[in-house]
């Protein structure tokens with residue numbers, strides 16, 4: 001007899017920034033006994049995933065599966081390797097649907113048919129797989145709502161020749177002077193603030209084709225759960241809901257659903273840093289992390305070490321083994337470590353959710369990945385934006401110009417060297433200046449709103465998620 005539970009198949013894009021919110025969502029689903037969940041990795045990630053997998057409370061029954069795919073995401077995703085990213089997604093759309101279909105068929109034969117697929121926006125091919133089985137697909141949008149509207153306007157952006165421009169990449173002057181003011185629900189932004197991968201010249205045709213497809217496929221999803229909160233981006237949520245209907249909902253910050261503040265991660269976390277933080281003054285620590293993918297040149301790394309030392313601020317820095325292109329374990333780095341041994345703490349991976357919640361946190365120098373930004377906001381921590389690739393430049397614009405809760409530097413790391421003096425001045429601005437105090441006040445207000453959104457009594461995101469689960473249950477009864 002077929003299972004009477006609603007069987008959710010979760011397929012996150014294979015990267016930490018997509019796995020984190022999907023796990024939080026699964027934990028939420030699993031609290032309701034009407035549901036059962038299958039988690040699907042791609043082969044090349046599966047071993048790494050299983051190696052670090054410790055089932056979080058509530059997810060002990062999560063079933064792990066993998067489907068064949070040998071590609072890995074290129075390390076150091078930036079504008080220059082956007083072409084590779086396009087190739088990766090093209091290969092994914094070609095190779096993965098067959099494996100996912102086989103798995104869904106097998107689960108059905110075993111008496112546990114899949115009721116719906118929850119997948120990332122960028123895995124748009126899962127919509128066609130869902131259609132093969134006549135089941136709905138739900139998008140978990142691991143970015144902000146403004147990004148959804150930008151993607152939704154891809155046809156218009158193309159028509160105006162603003163993205164994937166036919167004349168080639170825009171010059172820096174043009175990128176800074178052209179203003180995009182027709183993306184509904186989003187404040188005007190410079191061309192330079194449009195997500196990098198939409199401006200890429202390398203791999204342009206492939207990326208363009210993928211982008212057009214995505215902007216249409218989103219309309220076929222049964223729900224779009226956005227990992228952001230209404231009060232942060234009300235006009236965008238209103239616009240997108242007016243286009244896609246009430247099933248376009250704010251559903252974040254998802255990490256707030258879990259009081260343990262633990263991420264499921266692909267690397268071992270060093271918790272010693274929390275004890276080091278215990279010894280620091282309240283509000284004094286500068287936390288530095290570039291997420292799971294971004295990289296630095298050796299020269300840029302040196303400038304950053306120089307700025308940190310000169311700032312004299314206590315710092316906690318995540319230096320992943322592959323963070324510095326060409327490696328960082330040289331003599332000058334060793335000297336830096338020696339000189340700053342009483343000033344800073346270095347780890348190769350941090351328990352970031354607990355770091356950001358620590359009373360000694362002062363400011364966050366971040367690569368502007370959306371999870372990191374949202375985690376920072378929900379803990380009331382102002383930021384220094386150091387965007388790398390993807391849509392990180394767009395996120396940085398929101399931090400600095402729209403929400404005014406952080407600073408950015410005069411150029412991007414992908415455009416040239418940010419010198420130590422400028423980095424140090426940025427640190428002082430956020431942590432010591434009057435303007436920095438105002439940023440802190442604003443981000444503290446946003447923290448309150450973020451927490452209100454996930455309030456279990458009446459939070460808008462929380463209620464939206466509950467409504468979504470009710471819809472899935474009703475749908476199951478209908479079938």
Ligand code: UDP
Pocket residue numbers: 015016017018020263265289290291292293294318348349350351352353368369370371372373375
């Ligand atoms: N993260 C972490 N420890 C670290 C660095 C990052 O737990 O040392 C987590 C962070 O909390 C976030 C995710 O990894 O949930 C990174 O996602 P984000 O969107 O910020 O950046 P990405 O890695 O996707 O570029």
